Amino acid sequence: MSGGGGRGPVYTILFILVLSAVFAAALAGANALYRPRIEANRELAEKRDLLYVFGMDTGGTPGEVAARFDASVRKDTLGDLEVYARLDGAGVVEAYAVPFVGAGLWGTIRGYLGVSQDLQAVRGVVFTSHSETPGLGGRIDELAYKEQFRGLSLAGGARLAYGEGDLDAITGATSTSNAVLRILNDLVENTLSGLEVVP
C-alpha cells in the first residue's frame, strides 16, 4: 500500500484536523445557504396544517397561504397552553387549534386538534409529524381519515370512539388508529376538560 502508511502520528493528526476543518466548513456553508429555504418550507407546511385544521382553504402560492393565515389566525393562549386561534370576520375568536404529542405505534405523533371556541366540538385534526408505516398507519395523513373528525361532539364529556359518529379506524392499522384516539382523548380529558371557557 502506497500513501501515508509509514508517516508519523503528527502527520496523521494534522491530516484528520485539516480534513475535518475543510468538510465542516463546506457543510456549514451549505447549511447557511439553504437555512432560509428550509425554514420557509417548515413555516409554510405549518400554516397549511393550521388552515386545514380550521377547515379553511390550504391551496395557493406561499404568499396567498401566508396572507390567508395572517388575516384570520393568530397565536393565543388557552389556560396555560400555547394555541392558535381562528378569528371570525368581526375579529372574535371562533375556534382553537391545540397542539398534541403522544406515542404512536412506531414513534411520536404530533399534530393539532381543532376545537370550537366553547370546546364542545371537534373542528378538525392534522398530524404534523409521525413515523407510522407508509401505506398503513401512515394513512392517518389521508383526507379520508382526517375529514371524519370534523364536527364530532365533545359535549357533556363525550369521547372520541370508532363506530360512533361515523368515525372509522384504518383497516390494517389498528394500533396506529387506536393510538390516535388515545392521544386525542387524553388531550380532551386531561387538558381541555379542566379549562373554564369565557364565552
Place this chain on the structure above:
Amino acid sequence: MSPRETVRSVIRRNLFSENQVIRQILGICSSLAVTNLLSNSLVMGLGLTFTTALSSLTLSALRNWIPHRIRMIVQTLVIAAYVIFVDIFLKANLPEISKALGPYVGLIITNCIIMGRAEAFAQKNPPLLSLLDGLFAGLGYTGVLLAIAFIREFLGFGTLFGYPVNVVGFETWTVMVMPPSAFFLIGVMIWIASARMAAKKGVKKA
C-alpha cells in the same frame, strides 16, 4: 475482481455480475425499508448514487495522502459530509419527499455499499475510474430498488409513482406495503441471479 479494470468492466460488474444488492448482499436494510413506493425508492437510489460516486472520487483523489491506519475514520467523515449535504438539499428543495423518507436519508451513512466501494475500489484506483465505480454501484442499487418498488407499489397500492393503474380493480395486497414483502422479493431476485450465474459458469466449463 480482475486486476486491470476498464470503464466497460466497471459498468458491467456494478450493474450486473457483482450487483451490490443481489450479488454482494449489501444495502439490504434500506432495500427493505423504502421500497413500497417508487418515488421514495428513486430519491433514495439517487441520494446513494450521488454519495457513493462523490465519496469514491474524493477518497481516491486523497488516497496517497490518507494515513492507512485511520483510513476508515477518513472514509466515514467524507461519506457523512456528503450525506448531510443530501439531507440539507432534500429539506430545502423537496420537503415532501424529505418528510416521507424521514430518517432513512441520514442512514445512507451506514449503507455498506459506500464504504464497501471505498475499501474495495477507491483506495487503490485512480479518481475518475473510482467515480464511475461508485456511480454505477449506486445505479445498480437504484435499479434493484426500483424493480422491487415496482412490484410492491403495483400490488400493494395499485399505483405506479402515485398514479392509479389498478384498472381491473383487484384487491391490493397489504403484505406488499410491509417490509417483509421486500424480504421475499429480494430473496427471489438473489435466487434467480445466483442460478443464472451458476448456469453461465457451468457452460464455460463444459
